Amino acid sequence: MNLSTRYLGLDLRHPFMPGASPLVDDIDAVRRLEDAGASAIVMHSLFEEQIEHEREGLAHHLGVHANSSAEAASYFPEPAAFALGPDRYLEQVARIKAQVGVPVIASLNGTTPEGWLGYARLIEQAGADALELNFYHVATDLLEDGAAVERRVIDIVAVLKETIAIPLAVKLSPFYSSLPNLAWRLDQLGADGLVLFNRFYQPDIDPELLETVPALRLSTSAELHLRLRGLAILSGRLQASLALSGGVHEPVDAVKAVMAGADAVQIVSLLLRRGPGALAQIVRGFEAWGEEHEYDSVSQMRGSMSLSRCPDPEAFERGNYVRILQSWRRTEQAAAGH
Numbered sequence: 001m002n003l004s005t006r007y008l009g010l011d012l013r014h015p016f017m018p019g020a021s022p023l024v025d026d027i028d029a030v031r032r033l034e035d036a037g038a039s040a041i042v043m044h045s046l047f048e049e050q051i052e053h054e055r056e057g058l059a060h061h062l063g064v065h066a067n068s069s070a071e072a073a074s075y076f077p078e079p080a081a082f083a084l085g086p087d088r089y090l091e092q093v094a095r096i097k098a099q100v101g102v103p104v105i106a107s108l109n110g111t112t113p114e115g116w117l118g119y120a121r122l123i124e125q126a127g128a129d130a131l132e133l134n135f136y137h138v139a140t141d142l143l144e145d146g147a148a149v150e151r152r153v154i155d156i157v158a159v160l161k162e163t164i165a166i167p168l169a170v171k172l173s174p175f176y177s178s179l180p181n182l183a184w185r186l187d188q189l190g191a192d193g194l195v196l197f198n199r200f201y202q203p204d205i206d207p208e209l210l211e212t213v214p215a216l217r218l219s220t221s222a223e224l225h226l227r228l229r230g231l232a233i234l235s236g237r238l239q240a241s242l243a244l245s246g247g248v249h250e251p252v253d254a255v256k257a258v259m260a261g262a263d264a265v266q267i268v269s270l271l272l273r274r275g276p277g278a279l280a281q282i283v284r285g286f287e288a289w290g291e292e293h294e295y296d297s298v299s300q301m302r303g304s305m306s307l308s309r310c311p312d313p314e315a316f317e318r319g320n321y322v323r324i325l326q327s328w329r330r331t332e333q334a335a336a337g338h
């Protein structure tokens, strides 16, 4: 089976790569990921808050961080996650580039237009092959409407497309009112890829201590479905390539991701739990599944279950909603012997 794919204009051996995470803070882990067959390396994000905090000498004061921004704070459950400041991040881009033969995709989470622009330029100069823009926004402002939230994404991508030559991927959250419209507008601006989706880390509440408790739970395959639907809706309708991020734990999850339309599949929780070797198992298991089912190539499989091509498009649309609800009632009644 020909596993090759094209993502962000980059020719890759196969679609499977580690997604943004601290795995790449450690150069040995990066080497092990490459040995396990990673087709690209995605770095964790450089966070603009982190840069500002370093300047203010506050890098380890999570309390301040948490109060100042709900967006990035949740990515930092442990002070250790601040390990790479901006200079070290840029050095790490160069170091990883020097160590591996596969493309290196850096990631940036800005908060101001100057931050996005300035650090995107520096990351490009450091030698990254592509840049993933991590738009992680938690709406808390009663006066900011959805259009304004989307406008910020659009404006930043427009400016970056004008100034940065390396390919840009946009990592989105699932919570936009109209994902297809936002995706289409990003596509029109020339975004090279879309990553579906970011995960939101929702703090728990400790009712005794009256404190919020940062909760970073790793994913399960249950998170895949939201991504499959998003991909299936967009697949085949945009110029931008598509990556799935979230919920891939078994080879069959990877098969579903490609069938829904993924050009690339990013994996994090599985690798954090089981180590870089788990990537090789996904690649092998995916290939074995494809060969068993007589697929010649990834491109033959890609998008075969997209909204525009799958035999039951209603499954992705509203029509199925009523049927699903009713099917539960029937199943329950049958189980109760009615």
Ligand SMILES: Cc1cc2nc3c(=O)[nH]c(=O)nc-3n(C[C@H](O)[C@H](O)[C@H](O)COP(=O)(O)O)c2cc1C
Residues within 6 Å of the ligand: 019, 020, 021, 022, 043, 044, 045, 046, 075, 107, 134, 171, 197, 198, 199, 216, 218, 219, 220, 223, 245, 246, 247, 248, 266, 267, 268, 269, 270, 272
């Ligand atoms: C510990 C940890 C750190 C992460 N750091 C980043 C990050 O810096 N930037 C980013 O865009 N996503 C980050 N993510 C999100 C992952 O890239 C990915 O989108 C998410 O975990 C879903 O994929 P999974 O189900 O394979 O874990 C992080 C996830 C984890 C668990």
